[in-house]
Amino acid sequence: MGACLMVDALPDEYEDYTRRLIGLRVGDLFRFRCTRCGRCCSGGPNVSLTVFDVVRMARFLSISWKGFLRAYVKVIIADLIPHMVLRGDDKGRCLFLAEKASGEKLCVIYPARPMRCRLYPVLVEDLSGERVFLDPRSPGVGRGSPRPLPRRLIEHYIWERREHYRRLYRVIVEEGFLPIRGLYRVLEEAWEEAEKGAPWADLDYLAGLGSV
Numbered sequence: 001m002g003a004c005l006m007v008d009a010l011p012d013e014y015e016d017y018t019r020r021l022i023g024l025r026v027g028d029l030f031r032f033r034c035t036r037c038g039r040c041c042s043g044g045p046n047v048s049l050t051v052f053d054v055v056r057m058a059r060f061l062s063i064s065w066k067g068f069l070r071a072y073v074k075v076i077i078a079d080l081i082p083h084m085v086l087r088g089d090d091k092g093r094c095l096f097l098a099e100k101a102s103g104e105k106l107c108v109i110y111p112a113r114p115m116r117c118r119l120y121p122v123l124v125e126d127l128s129g130e131r132v133f134l135d136p137r138s139p140g141v142g143r144g145s146p147r148p149l150p151r152r153l154i155e156h157y158i159w160e161r162r163e164h165y166r167r168l169y170r171v172i173v174e175e176g177f178l179p180i181r182g183l184y185r186v187l188e189e190a191w192e193e194a195e196k197g198a199p200w201a202d203l204d205y206l207a208g209l210g211s212v
């Protein structure tokens with residue numbers, strides 16, 4: 001059994017952080033301008049991935065989904081369901097974070113970056129699609145002109161997240177695959193869909209859904 005962090009053992013700063021999250025309703029205006037500080041990509045390998053993220057990134061890098069998993073993904077199995085997160089380096093920085101000579105940070109897979117990164121600092125935890133949170137730790141929050149939240153992008157992310165778990169549930173719980181085998185099966189299916197031209201695999205289509 002994996003380690004379990006008891007709620008009453010959470011550090012004070014965690015409670016403080018969750019209390020400071022800025023709640024918004026989809027349709028509200030928000031202000032954010034990226035400062036290219038790279039902080040959001042340096043805080044640990046904590047970007048969770050769906051099979052759609054993995055297939056897009058692997059195709060962008062012209063490698064197989066299996067090769068991508070081996071090199072860049074940590075898989076954690078909890079209650080039969082595999083969860084994928086991006087690996088970081090020994091300092092917790094994302095393996096795709098690069099730095100220009102000027103010190104400016106950049107993501108080397110930016111057009112195919114995971115949906116969580118695409119949406120950051122907007123955090124979509126409520127899958128009803130009605131409420132989101134802004135992460136107050138981002139120095140870009142509160143900068144720039146007020147603009148609406150990217151509703152279509154948020155809706156698409158919710159679709160991908162639901163679909164990801166629906167497919168895993170189908171193969172693992174209903175069809176009886178072992179968790180890792182089930183994950184491979186779902187990735188293989190998603191890869192085939194992408195090869196046949198599924199809209200979610202088209203980076204221009206995704207870019208057209210709006211941005212944060």
Ligand code: SF4
Pocket residue numbers: 040041047094095096097098106107108109110113114117
């Ligand atoms: S994939 Fe790109 S945007 Fe996402 S954490 Fe890594 S460097 Fe940052």
